Amino acid sequence: xxxxxxxxxxxxxxxxxxxxxxxxxxxxxxxxxxxxxxxxxxxxxxxxxxxxxxxxxxxxxxxxxxxxxxxxxxxxxxxxxxxxxxxxxxxxxxxxxxxxxxxxxxxxxxxxxxxxxxxxxxxxxxxxxxxxxxxxxxxxxxxxxxxxxxxxxxxxxxxxxxxxxxxxxxxxxxxxxxxxxxxxxxxxxxxxxxxxxxxxxxxxxxxxxxxxxxxxxxxxxxxxxxxxxxxxxxxxxxxxxxxxxxxxxxxxxxxxxxxxxxxxxxxxxxxxxxxxxxxxxxxxxxxxxxxxxxxxxxxxxxxxxxxxxxxxxxxxxxxxxxxxxxxx
Numbered sequence: 001x002x003x004x005x006x007x008x009x010x011x012x013x014x015x016x017x018x019x020x021x022x023x024x025x026x027x028x029x030x031x032x033x034x035x036x037x038x039x040x041x042x043x044x045x046x047x048x049x050x051x052x053x054x055x056x057x058x059x060x061x062x063x064x065x066x067x068x069x070x071x072x073x074x075x076x077x078x079x080x081x082x083x084x085x086x087x088x089x090x091x092x093x094x095x096x097x098x099x100x101x102x103x104x105x106x107x108x109x110x111x112x113x114x115x116x117x118x119x120x121x122x123x124x125x126x127x128x129x130x131x132x133x134x135x136x137x138x139x140x141x142x143x144x145x146x147x148x149x150x151x152x153x154x155x156x157x158x159x160x161x162x163x164x165x166x167x168x169x170x171x172x173x174x175x176x177x178x179x180x181x182x183x184x185x186x187x188x189x190x191x192x193x194x195x196x197x198x199x200x201x202x203x204x205x206x207x208x209x210x211x212x213x214x215x216x217x218x219x220x221x222x223x224x225x226x227x228x229x230x231x232x233x234x235x236x237x238x239x240x241x242x243x244x245x246x247x248x249x250x251x252x253x254x255x256x257x258x259x260x261x262x263x264x265x266x267x268x269x270x271x272x273x274x275x276x277x278x279x280x281x282x283x284x285x286x287x288x289x290x291x292x293x294x295x296x297x298x299x300x301x302x303x304x305x306x307x308x309x310x311x312x313x314x315x316x317x318x319x320x321x322x323x324x325x326x327x328x
Contacts, residue, residue: 006128007148009035009042012115013135015049022136024061031067033139038146040131041070045123048075080119081111087264094214095265100207101169102304103267110264116235117270118258124242128152134236140292147239147289157244157285158278160233161293165194168227169208170267175228177260178276181253185280192276193228200224215265230272233288236295238274244282253277 009030013023027042035042044050044058055073062068083089096106116132124130129148133139151159175193179186198205200223212220244250257263257273278286301311 005146005148005152006126007040007130008124008127009040009131009133010045010120010123011042011133011135012045012112013050015046015051015054019135020054020058023058026133026135026137027058027062027071029138029140030133031062033141034143034147035070036067038148039066039070040148041072043123044071044073045076046073047078047081050075074123076115076119077122080115080122081108083107083111083264084259086259087261091214092264095211096305098207098211098214099304099306100204100211101167102308103167104170104305105267106305107264110267113268113270113273114258114263115270117273118254121242121245124245127242129239129241131239132235132237134295137236137293137295139237140294143289143291145289150289151239151241151287154287155285156287157241157282158233158274159239159287159289160235161237161289161291162234163288164232164234164271165229166232166269166272167267168194168196168229169204169225170269171230171272172227172266173262174230174268174272174276177257177262178280181256182280188280188283189276192279193230196227196229198225198227215262230269230276232269232272232275233286234295235271235274237293239289244278250277250281 011023011026013019023044030042050058050073058073059068059071062071083092092107096104098104120130120132129151131147147159151157175189178189182189198208205225208225209220212218245254254277257268257277260268262268301309303309
């Protein structure tokens with residue numbers, strides 16, 4: 001393990017043809033641009049759908065015995081991807097079926113968000129630091145610094161790359177939730193959200209009224225929709241000190257937030273939740289490392305659950321999804 005730092009790179013995946021292709025590509029660029037040099041163990045998390053031959057197929061695509069030995073597959077506990085008992089399945093299904101925005105997603109996505117917000121820490125007992133990397137994420141250029149060492153030396157608790165503003169409808173009432181948890185942090189919270197209004201002549205207004213009625217069992221009567229869009233680190237890549245997430249106060253906040261039904265009925269993202277919690281508790285211990293990096297949505301168009309085609313890619317090939325200014 002590089003420099004005696006107890007760290008691991010964690011990738012959550014599924015054994016489907018599509019996800020397997022993405023995983024192989026992610027691992028290729030991970031080794032090519034970072035881990036061939038630093039040699040950190042890689043933990044591939046799955047729900048029991050990776051069998052012996054599937055594991056052999058993935059490892060066979062890794063070059064060299066030393067790099068192959070870094071790969072470990074870990075089956076998750078079944079309850080990590082089970083819907084909590086207090087969530088009404090009928091309400092959730094109706095909410096998901098509204099598909100109010102293209103990235104409203106499905107039940108599986110919400111469970112994934114819950115995993116990376118609440119459950120991932122259960123698999124970190126052997127490490128002081130972990131890196132999350134999604135199975136469709138590509139490190140597009142060499143990272144010339146050991147990011148684990150950088151985090152440790154600077155006594156930071158969290159490092160990410162891309163800064164993004166998330167959907168205010170997906171995260172509806174998230175600001176209010178944090179305001180109740182942190183009543184003395186109003187000024188800080190105001191800086192972590194971008195406010196906007198959706199008028200009743202907008203085509204999304206009636207869709208939101210339908211959604212609101214499904215979730216709250218009462219009509220939405222305001223003439224506009226006030227939304228607060230969270231500013232977040234795009235956390236399909238992050239490096240973190242696991243001891244932060246083991247703190248009693250942090251575990252308590254995580255439990256309260258993840259048990260809020262809006263987490264599922266809307267589509268609260270793990271990225272804004274992590275970013276806001278870290279920003280309120282350890283604002284001086286968050287940092288960025290900038291390198292060219294992309295996820296599937298920055299490389300290709302996608303089809304939503306209503307069979308509509310969407311494209312959120314940069315308009316040229318000079319950029320991935322972030323502007324490169326200072327490289328570390």
